[in-house]
Amino acid sequence: MSSATELDTFYGTPGSPSRGQPDNQEEDDPIWGHTRKPLISGLLGLNVFLLGAALVAGQAFNPNGLKKAEPQVFIMLVMGVSLIWMLWYLLWARNQPGISPHKDHHAGGITVILGLIVFAAVSLLLYIFRTGYLVYVRDCTPVATVISPFIEAAFLALQTYLLWAHSKDCIHNHKIITRSGLMVILSADLLLWLNAVTEDTIHDEIELEKAQRGESNTTDSSNDDDSDFGGNSTLCQCSASATCLIFRKGYEVLYPFNIEYYLMAGCLIYVMWKNVGRRVSPGHHHGTEKLSLHTICESGVFGLVFGTMVLIAGVTIFVLYQVWVSHQERRRVAFLLFYGYHLAVMPLMCLFCLAGMLVYVMEKRAHQEGHNPSRKLDMILLMATALGQLTLSYFSLVAAAAGTASELMDNLDLSYSLLTLLELLLQNIFIIEGLHRHPEIVLRKDKQTMANLFKLRKRVTDTAQDEKKTNTTLLDGNTSAPPAVQEHDEKKPWTKRAIQEICAFLILSNVMLWVIPAFGVHPQFENGVGKQFFGFTAWFVMVNLGQPLSVFYRMHSVGALMELFVSA
Numbered sequence: 001m002s003s004a005t006e007l008d009t010f011y012g013t014p015g016s017p018s019r020g021q022p023d024n025q026e027e028d029d030p031i032w033g034h035t036r037k038p039l040i041s042g043l044l045g046l047n048v049f050l051l052g053a054a055l056v057a058g059q060a061f062n063p064n065g066l067k068k069a070e071p072q073v074f075i076m077l078v079m080g081v082s083l084i085w086m087l088w089y090l091l092w093a094r095n096q097p098g099i100s101p102h103k104d105h106h107a108g109g110i111t112v113i114l115g116l117i118v119f120a121a122v123s124l125l126l127y128i129f130r131t132g133y134l135v136y137v138r139d140c141t142p143v144a145t146v147i148s149p150f151i152e153a154a155f156l157a158l159q160t161y162l163l164w165a166h167s168k169d170c171i172h173n174h175k176i177i178t179r180s181g182l183m184v185i186l187s188a189d190l191l192l193w194l195n196a197v198t199e200d201t202i203h204d205e206i207e208l209e210k211a212q213r214g215e216s217n218t219t220d221s222s223n224d225d226d227s228d229f230g231g232n233s234t235l236c237q238c239s240a241s242a243t244c245l246i247f248r249k250g251y252e253v254l255y256p257f258n259i260e261y262y263l264m265a266g267c268l269i270y271v272m273w274k275n276v277g278r279r280v281s282p283g284h285h286h287g288t289e290k291l292s293l294h295t296i297c298e299s300g301v302f303g304l305v306f307g308t309m310v311l312i313a314g315v316t317i318f319v320l321y322q323v324w325v326s327h328q329e330r331r332r333v334a335f336l337l338f339y340g341y342h343l344a345v346m347p348l349m350c351l352f353c354l355a356g357m358l359v360y361v362m363e364k365r366a367h368q369e370g371h372n373p374s375r376k377l378d379m380i381l382l383m384a385t386a387l388g389q390l391t392l393s394y395f396s397l398v399a400a401a402a403g404t405a406s407e408l409m410d411n412l413d414l415s416y417s418l419l420t421l422l423e424l425l426l427q428n429i430f431i432i433e434g435l436h437r438h439p440e441i442v443l444r445k446d447k448q449t450m451a452n453l454f455k456l457r458k459r460v461t462d463t464a465q466d467e468k469k470t471n472t473t474l475l476d477g478n479t480s481a482p483p484a485v486q487e488h489d490e491k492k493p494w495t496k497r498a499i500q501e502i503c504a505f506l507i508l509s510n511v512m513l514w515v516i517p518a519f520g521v522h523p524q525f526e527n528g529v530g531k532q533f534f535g536f537t538a539w540f541v542m543v544n545l546g547q548p549l550s551v552f553y554r555m556h557s558v559g560a561l562m563e564l565f566v567s568a
Contacts, residue, residue, distance in 0.1 A: 307508025388549025
């Protein structure tokens, strides 16, 4: 046994893979092998997504070139294949013996599943409004577009049940078919998200163009706008019917929830794909305190109070902004309220994150080891989705520094962008560090321990005879080399309370920062700072691509902070 192996064995933490049964080991297939099986499904998913993305982009940038709704037809075909696979798995495959001998207890947490179910329920309501709206404009809408909500509703409902009941499965039979099916579902989720983003972009672009030209009250200008943007049917024959306007308004209000659903569902499907063939060691799952109303009230009372104040103030600002921003005489006040609220809340969030990181330093917990796809995905999602808001903030910073708009608006947007950058970076550090801390083990780094560690490392580099004796001594529990970790007895109760108070405040703050952009508040476009500097089209594309990622980041942050609150 090598020295490195001995050190790994000695310092291994509970929850890391055992030597006899690696955490991510698969049985090698003599034909396909360990690497080729994920590769085949990965290439399948990549090609399906790229073809669909090309069709969706073609419809967005050159709608006249696609006469027969090819993107909708292709997406419906992918959803149909996904439905067949899900029915196969739910009705037949999962009943086979040995299909899922292991469970990934980190995948599909209760907060994530509850969020997914809420978004699914709202999305199903959205399909009702969307279907009613499309029925009214069916004369100028492709047949595939009218049919798509029915197939999409079935796909969403079945996928939600699959993720609710089986997101923790580590499937061991029919691996190639399983991986390929999951990749097709993931491709469908990504294509539906991309199609939703582009449709929303085109719709908002028409509305803003009409407002700029001041021609919204004339039928001729509406027809001209539709022709300019490829015959979009957003306003087609809808203004004459009050019922159609109700359906369209419901469709517009609920639209962001559908976008968020596909991002969340795609992440869970990806974790299922990574867990195919995975073997989880017996110590992989750590029991944690259950989240309950009593736990919340007892542990995060001050955080809840301040967070509730932020939430109430945010709802008030949100309502006033939505009412006043459409009135020219109160538009300036609406911007002042929005920026004033964020310039007050985000510094507090930065201070809470810094306080949490200070508690981490003082508590000195060990880090969890071992392969964990869902934990790795949490970190990737936090970093990747934060790029949406980070990109908008940096571009807004450049535009505001150039001073193309009014001095007050430039200064407000500049301050808002700088604080957003700082808050996102500090919150990501706080969450990611917290997710990797061990829930039970605290490090002990005193001088005696460091001296013993130095002696141990020197000992295991000696001859094979000395190594064997050292191993025997360690396994027998020799007290001359105390371990580098210590159990619950040195865990301080105040550190747990502090982390829970911080998480409670950050959860409610992120909920409010999620609600504001999710329901259509986009001051980055409406204030004119970035639009005047970068141009209408370029800035609008950046806002509509960055905002959904920013909304998803806030939602995912809430789920991660809930987990930190429970495991503090």
